[in-house]
Amino acid sequence: MNSRRLQRVVKLLSRLPGVGEKTAMRYALHLITTSEPLAHDLAASLAELQQHLRPCSICQNIAEIAAPNDEPICAICSDNKRDRATLCVVARVHDLLAIERVGAMRGGYFVLGKLLSPLDGIGPDELPIGKLLRRIEDGVTEVIVATPPSVDGEATALLLKRELETYVDKKGLKITRIASGVPHGGDLEFADPITMGRALAGRQAI
Amino acid sequence: MVRLRSISIRNFRNIHAADVELGPRLNVISGGNGQGKTSFIEAVYLLATSKSFRATKPIESIARGADIASVRGRVTEDDLEREQSVGLRRGGRVARIDGKATATLAEYAVTTPAVVFHPAGLALTAGPSAERRRLMDRVALYTDPTSLVALEQYGTALKARQKALVERGATARDAEHWEALMVEYGGRVMASRARAVEKIADVGGRAFKEIATPGLSMNIAYGPSASSVPSEYREALVKHRAADIRRGSASIGPHRDDIDLKMQSVPVRGAASQGEHRALVLALKIAEIEAISEARGVRPMLLLDDVSSELDVERTAALFKYLGTMPGQVYVTTTRPDLIDTKGIGAHRVDFVVRSGVIA
Ligand SMILES: [Zn+2]
Numbered sequence: 001m002n003s004r005r006l007q008r009v010v011k012l013l014s015r016l017p018g019v020g021e022k023t024a025m026r027y028a029l030h031l032i033t034t035s036e037p038l039a040h041d042l043a044a045s046l047a048e049l050q051q052h053l054r055p056c057s058i059c060q061n062i063a064e065i066a067a068p069n070d071e072p073i074c075a076i077c078s079d080n081k082r083d084r085a086t087l088c089v090v091a092r093v094h095d096l097l098a099i100e101r102v103g104a105m106r107g108g109y110f111v112l113g114k115l116l117s118p119l120d121g122i123g124p125d126e127l128p129i130g131k132l133l134r135r136i137e138d139g140v141t142e143v144i145v146a147t148p149p150s151v152d153g154e155a156t157a158l159l160l161k162r163e164l165e166t167y168v169d170k171k172g173l174k175i176t177r178i179a180s181g182v183p184h185g186g187d188l189e190f191a192d193p194i195t196m197g198r199a200l201a202g203r204q205a206i
Numbered sequence: 207m208v209r210l211r212s213i214s215i216r217n218f219r220n221i222h223a224a225d226v227e228l229g230p231r232l233n234v235i236s237g238g239n240g241q242g243k244t245s246f247i248e249a250v251y252l253l254a255t256s257k258s259f260r261a262t263k264p265i266e267s268i269a270r271g272a273d274i275a276s277v278r279g280r281v282t283e284d285d286l287e288r289e290q291s292v293g294l295r296r297g298g299r300v301a302r303i304d305g306k307a308t309a310t311l312a313e314y315a316v317t318t319p320a321v322v323f324h325p326a327g328l329a330l331t332a333g334p335s336a337e338r339r340r341l342m343d344r345v346a347l348y349t350d351p352t353s354l355v356a357l358e359q360y361g362t363a364l365k366a367r368q369k370a371l372v373e374r375g376a377t378a379r380d381a382e383h384w385e386a387l388m389v390e391y392g393g394r395v396m397a398s399r400a401r402a403v404e405k406i407a408d409v410g411g412r413a414f415k416e417i418a419t420p421g422l423s424m425n426i427a428y429g430p431s432a433s434s435v436p437s438e439y440r441e442a443l444v445k446h447r448a449a450d451i452r453r454g455s456a457s458i459g460p461h462r463d464d465i466d467l468k469m470q471s472v473p474v475r476g477a478a479s480q481g482e483h484r485a486l487v488l489a490l491k492i493a494e495i496e497a498i499s500e501a502r503g504v505r506p507m508l509l510l511d512d513v514s515s516e517l518d519v520e521r522t523a524a525l526f527k528y529l530g531t532m533p534g535q536v537y538v539t540t541t542r543p544d545l546i547d548t549k550g551i552g553a554h555r556v557d558f559v560v561r562s563g564v565i566a
Pocket residue numbers: 056057058059060061073074075076077078
């Protein structure tokens with residue numbers, strides 16, 4: 001294989017999660033050899049993604065914007081029928097989508113973007129706690145902590161509980177944790193809708 | 207009982223390709239040093255547990271020049287037969303039962319129990335505590351299958367707390383949370399180890415009486431490093447933070463547990479003679495076999511790697527006498543097959559000779 005252009009595409013593709021060099025090469029060769037205008041369409045769509053999608057300024061979910069200077073507000077945050085008193089805190093957008101699929105959550109979300117993980121250089125100061133507190137001050141009465149049941153997820157839940165303590169004491173904020181029906185040590189993403197529904201319904205005060 | 211009917215080995219250490227039908231009871235594998243006897247028995251252990259008993263990385267077991275090493279075999283348990291396989295490659299291993307990868311390696315490991323006894327294992331009673339923790343955890347895997355998950359979770363919390371303390375000092379905001387999790391997961395580890403040692407203690411004590419000099423008795427107890435009272439354990443962690451930063455790891459917790467071994471009420475380390483240590487090790491091995499048999503409801507396969515070279519004549523005789531009473535498949539490697547005293551289990555003896563990685 002001697003094409004520098006092909007090599008570059010393979011390198012880029014293999015940076016995607018779950019894609020190794022072999023798979024990347026398969027994708028790249030498919031893009032070249034297929035008769036469809038796949039490569040062109042893909043390139044255009046990816047460029048559009050970059051242009052029109054931003055993290056939501058309220059919850060960090062993915063938000064679509066029409067013009068570059070628009071404030072990104074996601075579909076959930078702009079939905080007036082959502083219950084603004086209930087806030088579900090998740091680690092990643094993935095987890096938000098997994099919970100949304102169940103359809104049992106009527107409140108809003110807050111995406112942390114990461115979990116406490118000193119081994120990856122993430123301490124308490126790297127988490128957007130200040131932003132979360134401002135959000136809670138905006139009329140939230142229950143926080144549902146839906147970080148994954150992994151060790152890092154549990155530590156993050158304990159940290160959130162500690163950081164929110166003053167709101168519990170002074171404003172009667174309720175903090176709950178989703179029941180551990182989700183696979184042990186695993187991902188929320190892989191939980192099936194029934195398990196996830198039960199985990200939400202069975203949430204307990206922490 | 208569970209036994210291996212046949213095994214196919216590919217690119218594993220110095221064995222490039224071997225397909226062997228095995229005897230139902232006693233398999234004696236002989237050959238000179240470095241010919242591949244231990245590799246063969248290691249392949250059997252790998253097939254049963256997905257792990258090696260040698261302290262090496264999986265990658266080091268792959269034959270030079272090959273990408274993948276694999277071991278495949280037919281296992282019968284009662285009247286049912288299953289196919290198991292373990293593949294090793296750079297970046298990990300795949301373990302399958304009847305073609306399907308198990309959800310966890312622990313699930314695979316408890317399916318076909320195997321107990322190995324090899325020369326390095328003789329350091330069990332006289333050497334460092336890590337070997338004794340491994341013994342507890344091997345038994346706990348059968349008595350309490352979730353113990354391995356708890357042990358992994360504990361390890362993660364332990365390392366995270368250490369990193370938090372090193373990076374942000376003894377007042378790190380998140381230290382208390384990692385400590386809370388260490389106490390939670392560590393508590394589960396301690397509980398399952400305590401149950402495992404209870405099983406080992408009962409059988410081990412009796413076995414020792416039969417093997418050792420008459421009148422000697424062994425006392426086996428779990429020696430946890432941390433308090434089993436959660437609040438005390440947590441307070442101790444907080445108290446040790448500064449010291450733990452200096453020493454590089456937590457001073458207390460399951461990673462420092464031990465099994466307290468006493469002979470006539472005296473700790474055996476430093477006190478017992480070499481012969482007594484051998485009797486102790488043998489008694490603990492028998493206890494491991496019995497504890498696993500009871501918990502799993504099936505006799506484990508027993509792999510003896512060159513033990514007669516390390517045990518004296520008396521202990522070797524005691525071991526084979528015990529094997530005669532234990533219905534299960536046994537593998538023995540030796541340089542001197544003529545010296546294997548197979549009274550009691552010799553009826554179904556099958557002999558193999560290994561030369562330059564070729565098994566005949
Ligand atoms: Zn939003």
